[in-house]
Amino acid sequence: MQKITMTAEVEIIKELFLSTHPAMQLILRFLAAIFGGYGITYSLMKAISLLLPWQKHTETVSFCEWLLPLVYLAAIVWTFAAASAQYAWKVLLSGIVLVGGIALIASCFR
Amino acid sequence: MKNFTVHHTVVQRMRDFHTWGGLFFGWVLFIVFFTGTLAVFEPEISYWMNPEVRVQNVAASESLAAAEKALRKNAADADVWLVILPQGRSSMLEISWKKNGQTFDRYIDPTTGDVIKGRGTDGGEFFSHFHYELHHKHAGTWLVSIAGLVMLGALISGIMIRRNVIKDFFCLRWRKNWLSVHMMTGILTLPFVVLITYSGLVMTFKDIMPVSLNTFYKTSNGYWNEFLDGVERPKSQEKVQIYPLTALLPSAEKELGVGNIGFVQIQQPDKRSALINFMRRVDDRMLAITDRASFDGVTGEWLISKTKWDTQATIVRSLVGLHIGKFGGYPMAWGYFILGLIGCVMIATGLVFFTVKRRSKYEQEWGNKRDFFRAVEAINVAVTTGCIIASISYLWANRLLPLSLKERADAEVIAFFFIWLLMFIHAFWRTKEKAWVEQLKLAAGLCACLPLLNEMTTSVGLPKTLLCGDWMTAGVDLTSATLGVALWAVAWMLEKRWGNTG
Numbered sequence: 001m002q003k004i005t006m007t008a009e010v011e012i013i014k015e016l017f018l019s020t021h022p023a024m025q026l027i028l029r030f031l032a033a034i035f036g037g038y039g040i041t042y043s044l045m046k047a048i049s050l051l052l053p054w055q056k057h058t059e060t061v062s063f064c065e066w067l068l069p070l071v072y073l074a075a076i077v078w079t080f081a082a083a084s085a086q087y088a089w090k091v092l093l094s095g096i097v098l099v100g101g102i103a104l105i106a107s108c109f110r
Numbered sequence: 111m112k113n114f115t116v117h118h119t120v121v122q123r124m125r126d127f128h129t130w131g132g133l134f135f136g137w138v139l140f141i142v143f144f145t146g147t148l149a150v151f152e153p154e155i156s157y158w159m160n161p162e163v164r165v166q167n168v169a170a171s172e173s174l175a176a177a178e179k180a181l182r183k184n185a186a187d188a189d190v191w192l193v194i195l196p197q198g199r200s201s202m203l204e205i206s207w208k209k210n211g212q213t214f215d216r217y218i219d220p221t222t223g224d225v226i227k228g229r230g231t232d233g234g235e236f237f238s239h240f241h242y243e244l245h246h247k248h249a250g251t252w253l254v255s256i257a258g259l260v261m262l263g264a265l266i267s268g269i270m271i272r273r274n275v276i277k278d279f280f281c282l283r284w285r286k287n288w289l290s291v292h293m294m295t296g297i298l299t300l301p302f303v304v305l306i307t308y309s310g311l312v313m314t315f316k317d318i319m320p321v322s323l324n325t326f327y328k329t330s331n332g333y334w335n336e337f338l339d340g341v342e343r344p345k346s347q348e349k350v351q352i353y354p355l356t357a358l359l360p361s362a363e364k365e366l367g368v369g370n371i372g373f374v375q376i377q378q379p380d381k382r383s384a385l386i387n388f389m390r391r392v393d394d395r396m397l398a399i400t401d402r403a404s405f406d407g408v409t410g411e412w413l414i415s416k417t418k419w420d421t422q423a424t425i426v427r428s429l430v431g432l433h434i435g436k437f438g439g440y441p442m443a444w445g446y447f448i449l450g451l452i453g454c455v456m457i458a459t460g461l462v463f464f465t466v467k468r469r470s471k472y473e474q475e476w477g478n479k480r481d482f483f484r485a486v487e488a489i490n491v492a493v494t495t496g497c498i499i500a501s502i503s504y505l506w507a508n509r510l511l512p513l514s515l516k517e518r519a520d521a522e523v524i525a526f527f528f529i530w531l532l533m534f535i536h537a538f539w540r541t542k543e544k545a546w547v548e549q550l551k552l553a554a555g556l557c558a559c560l561p562l563l564n565e566m567t568t569s570v571g572l573p574k575t576l577l578c579g580d581w582m583t584a585g586v587d588l589t590s591a592t593l594g595v596a597l598w599a600v601a602w603m604l605e606k607r608w609g610n611t612g
Binding site: 022026029030033034037038041042045046048049050056057058059060061062063064065066068069070072073076077080081 | 262311312336337
């Protein structure tokens with residue numbers, strides 16, 4: 001009994017995330033824009049901070065401060081231009097993994 | 111079912127983003143824009159809200175001596191002292207001190223060094239903090255930052271979905287309907303809104319994403335210390351009176367420029383390890399960071415001066431300077447104020463257009479959908495006019511609350527939120543047309559009567575301030591009255607329009 005309801009719930013969640021209903025698409029896009037956009041900006045900021053060879057760390061912090069809001073904005077606008085919410089999520093998540101991976105490797109060599 | 115799987119084009123998706131992002135974040139953005147617009151005149155509002163503090167201009171050295179005396183008397187065991195000297199538009203002498211993490215501040219008389227017994231109030235500072243924190247510190251900053259991003263996105267998507275908007279604007283095809291007012295004010299303020307939103311975003315970005323900072327520093331204090339080239343000294347408990355501040359003033363002015371000292375900070379005052387930082391004023395240049403000269407607190411020996419800033423730091427702090435807009439004096443302040451108000455109109459008309467476009471559709475519907483749109487209409491009223499009424503009520507509360515009230519500054523803020531809550535209840539209770547007109551008229555009345563209230567409750571009424579040329583106080587009264595007339599005109603226009611159509 002327990003197992004059946006579990007799979008039913010999983011099905012519902014799966015259906016929600018794969019939904020092509022316009023309202024669901026919109027909600028998924030907003031979530032992708034805000035959280036996915038945050039994630040990609042976050043990992044890019046980390047990678048830039050680790051990879052920039054500048055002597056003064058305060059300069060790196062300041063540089064990130066004015067550049068990364070534009071990246072976040074671009075991610076948000078792109079999310080709404082993408083073909084579907086699922087595609088936007090896919091690209092954003094792989095971007096986070098890729099850039100985050102670079103940051104992770106960079107942090108090992110630091 | 112076919113409608114549900116319709117293929118959306120990019121423009122249609124941008125329209126969805128503009129519609130729904132604009133609606134939900136538009137409520138936040140209106141509040142941020144309106145209180146931010148008021149914050150442009152923060153010194154004037156603070157001055158108006160402290161009618162007991164009317165100080166004559168005295169030399170910086172005399173102010174400094176008075177401040178030192180007052181600090182020693184009132185805050186002998188504090189961790190940090192701060193003197194805010196009269197500068198630019200603000201002519202008040204303020205002292206502030208930190209003790210066990212708490213901050214205290216008082217206005218003092220520069221001739222005697224006595225604390226002026228004024229009324230407890232947060233003054234215009236409330237607006238400038240509320241403008242980016244929404245009274246919720248970190249959570250508020252988060253919400254405002256996301257709203258700022260949506261604002262910039264909405265500008266891009268707005269131009270994408272109405273490609274003719276720029277052409278229409280320059281061909282003077284301005285119509286008298288909600289959409290046209292929304293688009294034309296949008297294009298008119300486009301450069302300003304881009305600048306102010308982007309620079310605001312840069313200001314809060316380190317708070318919502320402290321990644322870069324955390325990569326290199328354990329705490330933000332460590333970052334700021336390196337950024338400012340600060341001097342760190344071990345704490346000492348031995349009591350030694352600090353070197354007189356007035357005696358250090360000439361050497362500090364030699365470092366930072368004569369007449370440029372805006373703030374003096376004393377760390378561990380009256381201790382062996384005391385440190386005195388003279389800081390340059392920031393209201394006369396775009397680079398909004400204080401140059402500083404540091405002195406040993408006991409011997410008065412010059413330690414270090416920081417007047418040169420690195421490239422990236424200059425970019426960020428110049429954006430901050432552009433956001434606060436203090437360096438341009440009154441012409442810039444008025445420009446920001448007026449453009450800010452037009453920006454508010456742009457957001458408000460956009461919110462109204464959301465309901466206008468859908469009204470004919472949802473008025474025939476029943477159930478959840480209809481309730482949702484009703485709620486949107488009510489929230490639109492409560493957010494826009496409610497915010498205006500709450501803000502002006504804050505000024506009314508400053509005059510009406512008894513002076514002897516304990517925690518008076520908090521009581522004013524409570525009045526602000528309480529009146530706003532009443533406006534929410536009113537907006538949900540009345541029909542849409544009545545709610546708009548009544549709240550607009552209430553706002554107009556409160557704004558227009560503010561000079562009258564000021565005249566009746568204080569000795570700095572409009573006739574007197576006009577006669578003696580006290581434009582700081584008179585300006586608040588006159589601006590409020592003008593806004594009152596403008597709000598009344600809007601109420602009257604809406605009444606006429608809705609009266610005709612039934």
